[in-house]
Amino acid sequence: MMKTLKQLALGFAVVLALAGTGAHAATTGIAWDKAPNKTNDLGALQNGAKLFVNYCLNCHSAAFMRYNRLRDIGLTEQQIKDNLLFATDKVGETMKASIDPKQAKDWFGANPPDLTVIARSRAGAGGTGADYLYTYLRTYYRDDTTATGWNNLAFPTVAMPHVLWELSGERKPLYEEKEEHGHKVAVFKGWQQVTPGTMTNLQYDQAMGDLVGYLQWMGEPAQNTRVRVGAWVLLFLLSLTFVAWRLNAAFWKDIK
Amino acid sequence: MAEFKEISPDAPAAAKLMNWVDNRFPASKLYKEHMSEYYAPKNFNFWYVFGSLALLVLVIQIVTGIFLTMHYKPDAALAFGSVEYIMRDVPWGWLIRYMHSTGASAFFVVVYLHMFRGLIYGSYRKPRELIWIFGCAIFLALMAEAFMGYLLPWGQMSYWGAQVIVNLFAAIPFIGPDLALLIRGDYVVGDATLNRFFAFHVIAVPLVLLGLVVAHLIALHEVGSNNPDGVEIKAKKDASGKPLDGIPFHPYYTVHDIFAVSVFLMIFSAIIFFAPEAGGYFLEYNNFIPADSLKTPAHIAPVWYFTPYYSMLRAITSEMMYALIACVLAGAVLGVLKAKIAALFKLVIVGAAVVLIGAMLAIDAKFWGVVVMGGAVIILFFLPWLDNSAAKSIRYRPTWHSWMYGIFVVNFLVLGYLGINPPSLINERVSQVGTLFYFGFFLLMPWWSRLGTFRPVPDRVTFAAH
Numbered sequence: 228m229m230k231t232l233k234q235l236a237l238g239f240a241v242v243l244a245l246a247g248t249g250a251h252a253a254t255t256g257i258a259w260d261k262a263p264n265k266t267n268d269l270g271a272l273q274n275g276a277k278l279f280v281n282y283c284l285n286c287h288s289a290a291f292m293r294y295n296r297l298r299d300i301g302l303t304e305q306q307i308k309d310n311l312l313f314a315t316d317k318v319g320e321t322m323k324a325s326i327d328p329k330q331a332k333d334w335f336g337a338n339p340p341d342l343t344v345i346a347r348s349r350a351g352a353g354g355t356g357a358d359y360l361y362t363y364l365r366t367y368y369r370d371d372t373t374a375t376g377w378n379n380l381a382f383p384t385v386a387m388p389h390v391l392w393e394l395s396g397e398r399k400p401l402y403e404e405k406e407e408h409g410h411k412v413a414v415f416k417g418w419q420q421v422t423p424g425t426m427t428n429l430q431y432d433q434a435m436g437d438l439v440g441y442l443q444w445m446g447e448p449a450q451n452t453r454v455r456v457g458a459w460v461l462l463f464l465l466s467l468t469f470v471a472w473r474l475n476a477a478f479w480k481d482i483k
Numbered sequence: 484m485a486e487f488k489e490i491s492p493d494a495p496a497a498a499k500l501m502n503w504v505d506n507r508f509p510a511s512k513l514y515k516e517h518m519s520e521y522y523a524p525k526n527f528n529f530w531y532v533f534g535s536l537a538l539l540v541l542v543i544q545i546v547t548g549i550f551l552t553m554h555y556k557p558d559a560a561l562a563f564g565s566v567e568y569i570m571r572d573v574p575w576g577w578l579i580r581y582m583h584s585t586g587a588s589a590f591f592v593v594v595y596l597h598m599f600r601g602l603i604y605g606s607y608r609k610p611r612e613l614i615w616i617f618g619c620a621i622f623l624a625l626m627a628e629a630f631m632g633y634l635l636p637w638g639q640m641s642y643w644g645a646q647v648i649v650n651l652f653a654a655i656p657f658i659g660p661d662l663a664l665l666i667r668g669d670y671v672v673g674d675a676t677l678n679r680f681f682a683f684h685v686i687a688v689p690l691v692l693l694g695l696v697v698a699h700l701i702a703l704h705e706v707g708s709n710n711p712d713g714v715e716i717k718a719k720k721d722a723s724g725k726p727l728d729g730i731p732f733h734p735y736y737t738v739h740d741i742f743a744v745s746v747f748l749m750i751f752s753a754i755i756f757f758a759p760e761a762g763g764y765f766l767e768y769n770n771f772i773p774a775d776s777l778k779t780p781a782h783i784a785p786v787w788y789f790t791p792y793y794s795m796l797r798a799i800t801s802e803m804m805y806a807l808i809a810c811v812l813a814g815a816v817l818g819v820l821k822a823k824i825a826a827l828f829k830l831v832i833v834g835a836a837v838v839l840i841g842a843m844l845a846i847d848a849k850f851w852g853v854v855v856m857g858g859a860v861i862i863l864f865f866l867p868w869l870d871n872s873a874a875k876s877i878r879y880r881p882t883w884h885s886w887m888y889g890i891f892v893v894n895f896l897v898l899g900y901l902g903i904n905p906p907s908l909i910n911e912r913v914s915q916v917g918t919l920f921y922f923g924f925f926l927l928m929p930w931w932s933r934l935g936t937f938r939p940v941p942d943r944v945t946f947a948a949h
Binding site: 290291292293296340341343344345347348349350351356446447448449453454456457458460461464465467468471472474475476478479480482483 | 525564567568570571572577578581730734735738739741742744745746748749752753755756757759760763768769770771772773946948949
């Protein structure tokens, strides 16, 4: 019987391992870069919030996120009012874009999605949602064949133009020919800067890291509290388990 | 009807109070029958904690569910936002929500393990058939509960999952389309669907579930628990009528269960606090996108606990129908040639097979997929009458029987894995073989469970003191 159970456990482990590798269908686009985790870095989150309000919030809403929740990342209500409130004057309001959804649809062919939980929804086999966004925001390039004149390596034929182009400047992807399974394929190998942006590549990557950190934090503002509370809960349960174990043993020693 | 008992006026106040209650409500009697004098076999092992754990998860789901309904809005325009409101603006709302979403998966984990325990120790066999049947009904209600609850967050996966499953009902001949319309309350999944699923999820199904759990426990406590040896402990009693191998449920199994509960809560909390999405298996990533009736996701898969059945549904293609027809044909031929029954019954078998094969040729494979998926659950109800083995417990059955159960489990897990993944040719072939094995395991059980050399079953349970 034990042997069978062990075999079962082994089979179960194999299945789990298999499941881990292919739970979700591969998405198109290049492999995702690993995003830095900045959800505990208040400076980065504040910078991310600034970028978010300045660049994203014009077209995208974060309709479930209240401005005053930004107190969690170290801002005072006055700071929020003075620096980040453009679309509304009430700090208890949610972050709504000023764009008219109908107009947006006319312009871009699609309604810009709400960004409140975007970092949670974009996770997949390629990595976390933050990884995806970090890659996506850093892989825009000029493409005259699209309606907006921009294209993206992580999200081919994306409807959104490169809103941050002034910061990053224009870049061109470089490819090299490689042979895979008997076919010649073009493999992405790096970037060529066409026109300079106001930021260096390193600065731009850091800014995007901050922005993605903010998006990740906004997806679940309680995430760090959750982990902190969890540690205490587990510590408590660990001691409860010890007591329960000894209690169980104390009673069962009578049973012969 | 109990006699009215007088108590001495000098008795302590607590005893007087208890006497007053007991004369009006059988409190002490119930406590004795179900706790302090419910004699359970002393040789329970690891597998026997999952019943209590299922009860715990049920309570967690009901309590967290009550708090969720205080803030949730069953309205297609507001539902998604109200869940995010709970996650953000309701104090500790995220904890309540994660407990509920993790609880759903935990429920299926413990229930699957609980059912597996019944399977390997023959806990469904005489005289425990009704316990098993109530249990299967609980499983069915739980599936309905989980399916309808999954629509409520109103994300893309909620929406399209419901769309796909409700559309399956439309495959039923004649009444299908109207039935699907009745379930949805609309031509597509919409506000009406959300409202009725909410009603079913928060009140109708939980009531049924609770009633069935009570029936499950009453039936269990009437006949007494089975054990890993499959020995009836009531067969050997001491002079006072207590089973020799029985010990009172309280305190022995209550302390046992408290220990199990604390270990369970550690795992449960670890998921809630450190990985509430469980890698996209407990909370699917797509479900963080609000439902959109115009955008079909590239890949729709149910939550993990439904995927073995979903695989079986997808396995039934029009090609597979020929394999199934061959199975029906083989069954009928075998019945006619081998069964020792009157010629009239043989004629009935032939007639039924002809009708069935005709229907299988005439009706779309999609419908038979639904039949197979439903049948995979319904077949469990018949288990008490399918198992013909000479020993209840796997411990005294031939070694290769353990292997059968082992393969059954691996097969179930593989089907589950395939159900998560997008369809492919290999996926389809493997799930077809898996489906045939699943049904073969049960339908041929009356035959194979008798075969092999059984080990002698002891008179008393085997127990090593801790």
